[in-house]
Amino acid sequence: MIWNLLARQPEIALFASLAIGFFIGSFKLGPIQLGGVCGTLIVALILGQSGARLSPDLKNIAFALFIFALGFTGGPQFFANIGRGWRYGLLSIVEIVVVIGLVLGAVVLFKLDRGTAAGLLAGAATESAVVGTASEVIGKLSLPAAEIARLQANIVTAYSVSYLFGLVTIVLFVSQIAPLMLRVNLRDEAERLWRSLGGDSALAEGQQVAAPSLVAREVRVTGAAQMRVDALEQRFGNEITVGRVMRGRSIVKAQPGLVLKRDDRIVIGGRRAALVNALPSIGEEVTGSDVADVYAETLDVMLTRREVHGLTVAQVRARATPADSHGVYISAVTRLDSTIPALPGTQLHRGDVLTLIGAAEDVRRGAAKLGYIVRATLKTDFVFLGIGVILGILVGRLSARLGDIQIALGTGGGCLLSGLLFGWIRSRFPLIGSLPSAAAQVLKDFGLCTFIAAVGLGAGADAIRLIREYGIALPAAGVVITLGPALVSLAIGRWLLKLEVPMLLGAIAGQQCSTPAISALVGVTGNATPVIGYTITYALSNVLLPLMGPLIVGLAGKFG
Incomplete structure (x- = not known):
């Protein structure tokens, strides 16, 4: 009965092969998983005995x-x-x-x-x-x-x-x-190898990083008083960015030439290692404050610049001018639908999709220097x-x-x-x-x-x-x-x-x-x-x- 139905309506055999095949292919035996293609083929070979073509x-x-x-x-x-x-x-x-x-x-x-x-x-x-x-x-x-x-x-x-x-x-x-x-x-x-590329320790199965590589903190300025914003950022290799300055009850734009004053409350974002190293010489961290507005936007950018191909993440930052690299961080690298570690020692290739994170103005400027923005579209x-x-x-x-x-x-x-x-x-x-x-x-x-x-x-x-x-x-x-x-x-x-x-x-x-x-x-x-x-x-x-x-x-x- 079923065999005759499949022979008369082979489209049923097609979708049965897909459905059952992907179901079978989803099971894992240790590290081994057949996958949907092999599963579909096995089911199709069986259903093919019905004469469905x-x-x-x-x-x-x-x-x-x-x-x-x-x-x-x-x-x-x-x-x-x-x-x-x-x-x-x-x-x-x-x-x-x-x-x-x-x-x-x-x-x-x-x-x-x-x-x-x-x-x-x-x-x-x-x-x-x-x-x-x-x-x-x-x-x-x-x-x-x-x-x-x-x-x-x-x-x-x-x-x-x-x-x-x-x-x-x-x-x-x-x-x-x-x-x-x-x-x-x-x-x-x-x-x-992970450490040589600039990463932290390896993870066991089921583990994930508790402390992300990109972080933000709000700090009350003490040691960095009388320093310009750009000088402070350059002191730590431009791996940190001053995103907001609050002086008294007023918010002051964090321009490069702005001179910080004692008791200013500043929001600093950047690489966690650089930020941890910088905090003692800048001031005291303020607890209980909301710093979620530091990173306002993420953009996916396809890398097309020939001169960047083959450079590491760290080399790209080092070769960029302070104005171009200011406030822009690469949080992820996608290559052929696979995510590779966005570590300082990771080499970038043309065709990589880089996820940039930072203030909207900064990431758009950085995107223009690296390639083109990958717009989310369904068309x-x-x-x-x-x-x-x-x-x-x-x-x-x-x-x-x-x-x-x-x-x-x-x-x-x-x-x-x-x-x-x-x-x-x-x-x-x-x-x-x-x-x-x-x-x-x-x-x-x-x-x-x-x-x-x-x-x-x-x-x-x-x-x-x-x-x-x-x-x-x-x-x-x-x-x-x-x-x-x-x-x-x-x-x-x-x-x-x-x-x-x-x-x-x-x-x-x-x-x-x-x-x-x-x-x-x-x-x-x-x-x-x-x-x-x-x-x-x-x-x-x-x-x-x-x-x-x-x-x-x-x-x-x-x-x-």
């Missing part, structure tokens, strides 16, 4: 929207990390070369077909987008329809099996195995979106030959490159191309999972056949192909590139595009230092790996 057009549209949004959101960071982020970027190249080599080795050893090889690449590298780019290029091969359907089903099955084992492998490797191999205490290393520029997807589809029609192998980008590769370009254009010309982060996330999640559900439903009985044919070979190959680039990157990153261990392990999680791995790693370290390395390799691998889908299909056909 989705339109190929729906599948193609969903994937085009997903891959364009993926490129759009990653575009600014991708281009920002080319060149200056070469040390971490090298690890993404290692990922590509080693994974391709190991997959081709599996092709020769186990006589894998092109579909199974592509699925093995997607699963072992935990990069779901490869399923789409490889499936599309297989659909254009000069083969009978039944053979194309079989190869595409093999992609999905090989992906689902190798993904499960690849996910567990990379999570355990970065959080447990690699620290043992390097003979380091990962938590101690992360705390040392999507569908003209920009539509043109971008059309351009991607047209670019995807281009093809080239690599020896005897015909390589075509396809809609997936074309829309990915188009998304990168349009995301970069948006970062340079912010008045056009609005695609709010929430809308982009919906396009990525719904687009990818709809595509995955469609190919999972279409896999049918071929899934069972492939698992019976190869048995333990696919899981074993998934583990080896996941470990290969991780081990090589660990050696290169530690002894050749001299990367700090927490950032190196974060970069290995990023080259694998593994969100569960970075989550587990942050839980072990107790702070966000691994995320700094993760965001760079994630931005690069998230673009490069999907482009390998067509390549592995061509190479597997040659070596298989």
